Amino acid sequence: MFLYCGIACRRKFFWCYRPLSTYVTKTRYLFELKEDDDACKKAQQTGAFYLFHGLAPLLQTSAHQYLAPRHSLLELERLLGKFGQDAQRIEDSVLIGCSEQQEAWFALDLGLDSSFSISASSHKPEMETELKGSFIELRKALFQLNARDASMLSTAQALLRWHDAHQFCSRSGQPTKKNVAGSKRVCPSNNIIYYPQMAPVVITLVSDGTRCLLARQSSFPKGMYSALAGFCDIGESVEETIHREVAEEVGLEVESLQYCASQHWPFPSGSLMIACHATVKPGQTEIQVNLRELETAAWFSHDEVATALKRKGSYTQQQNGTFPFWLPPKLAISHQLIKEWVEKQTCSSLPA
Ligand SMILES: NC(=O)C1=CN([C@@H]2O[C@H](COP(=O)(O)OP(=O)(O)OC[C@H]3O[C@@H](n4cnc5c(N)ncnc54)[C@H](OP(=O)(O)O)[C@@H]3O)[C@@H](O)[C@H]2O)C=CC1
Numbered sequence: 001m002f003l004y005c006g007i008a009c010r011r012k013f014f015w016c017y018r019p020l021s022t023y024v025t026k027t028r029y030l031f032e033l034k035e036d037d038d039a040c041k042k043a044q045q046t047g048a049f050y051l052f053h054g055l056a057p058l059l060q061t062s063a064h065q066y067l068a069p070r071h072s073l074l075e076l077e078r079l080l081g082k083f084g085q086d087a088q089r090i091e092d093s094v095l096i097g098c099s100e101q102q103e104a105w106f107a108l109d110l111g112l113d114s115s116f117s118i119s120a121s122s123h124k125p126e127m128e129t130e131l132k133g134s135f136i137e138l139r140k141a142l143f144q145l146n147a148r149d150a151s152m153l154s155t156a157q158a159l160l161r162w163h164d165a166h167q168f169c170s171r172s173g174q175p176t177k178k179n180v181a182g183s184k185r186v187c188p189s190n191n192i193i194y195y196p197q198m199a200p201v202v203i204t205l206v207s208d209g210t211r212c213l214l215a216r217q218s219s220f221p222k223g224m225y226s227a228l229a230g231f232c233d234i235g236e237s238v239e240e241t242i243h244r245e246v247a248e249e250v251g252l253e254v255e256s257l258q259y260c261a262s263q264h265w266p267f268p269s270g271s272l273m274i275a276c277h278a279t280v281k282p283g284q285t286e287i288q289v290n291l292r293e294l295e296t297a298a299w300f301s302h303d304e305v306a307t308a309l310k311r312k313g314s315y316t317q318q319q320n321g322t323f324p325f326w327l328p329p330k331l332a333i334s335h336q337l338i339k340e341w342v343e344k345q346t347c348s349s350l351p352a
């Protein structure tokens with residue numbers, strides 16, 4: 001595919017053409033599939049499907065890792081036929097990406113039925129045997145997936161959950177209709193368009209210059225600490241959420257803020273995690289934990305954090321009854337945020 005590159009050659013006064021990069025070609029292809037139902041239906045013929053059951057992805061085990069298998073349309077039709085399900089169910093699938101060779105990737109939940117929105121749990125064990133895998137809760141499997149599968153399945157689950165929960169127009173009460181790609185739903189009676197939503201969440205690593213503040217919720221695995229996180233309230237900027245969450249959860253006022261990175265996070269139902277560093281005002285480091293939100297929070301030194309980063313998640317109780325201090329695994333943005341802080345501290349402590 002070729003496109004004007006928009007750079008006029010001043011001396012010869014003609015437009016240059018340059019081939020589009022693979023990334024741009026892929027992005028334009030996905031855009032077309034979202035806009036054009038016929039093109040998307042056609043893409044299903046040569047595409048591949050990730051399968052779910054009751055929002056749990058189909059996974060296969062390989063060398064202590066989970067792999068997410070993909071199935072062709074033919075294989076899927078055969079499977080549905082074998083379990084007495086209508087091939088029309090494929091219309092419930094959602095587009096989640098494509099390969100560099102433009103093989104479109106879809107996701108379909110075999111345990112959710114858009115016409116009833118109930119879990120069609122029958123045949124699940126038989127399907128697992130037939131598919132040589134198991135439907136495993138994403139929460140349990142996420143950290144044993146490679147980064148690509150983790151990202152694809154997180155997107156797929158969030159989209160499938162959103163469609164399952166948005167089958168009716170909130171104004172007319174009429175059933176809404178999804179486009180083939182699943183990038184929106186429309187109410188036929190009033191043409192209101194509904195787009196998939198996600199909740200913005202900020203995650204902040206507060207530092208006092210030499211230490212960083214980490215906290216635990218009682219729901220975290222034993223011994224695990226993370227940075228402070230909180231959902232954005234409606235009307236708030238990211239900066240305002242950070243100021244409010246830090247004040248609410250640990251009773252501190254933050255000063256400077258610095259953006260680090262962002263990540264889609266599938267829990268509880270699809271969030272955009274926005275990770276930032278923050279510093280507190282000098283001399284104002286006394287933590288007052290809000291016990292309605294957190295179990296505990298504390299300041300940790302560079303060395304404590306650097307050691308914990310190297311530790312793999314462990315729930316093993318030590319002889320003194322405590323659990324070792326450990327941090328979220330690599331895939332979680334909190335890990336990246338904490339790692340970046342450790343690296344910055346290391347650099348700033350090196351002799352000039
Ligand atoms: N990827 C990562 O590295 C990390 C991700 N996280 C994620 O960040 C998210 C937010 O952290 P958390 O500290 O729990 O958030 P908050 O501090 O905002 O507290 C959670 C509470 O906020 C309320 N709430 C407000 N808006 C929403 C919404 N849109 N969806 C759900 N609950 C909402 C709920 O209260 P109520 O139940 O009373 O309605 C909920 O119990 C979590 O879902 C967690 O999975 C957290 C740490 C690390």
Ligand SMILES: [Mg+2]
Pocket residue numbers: 228229230249293
């Ligand atoms: Mg919180």
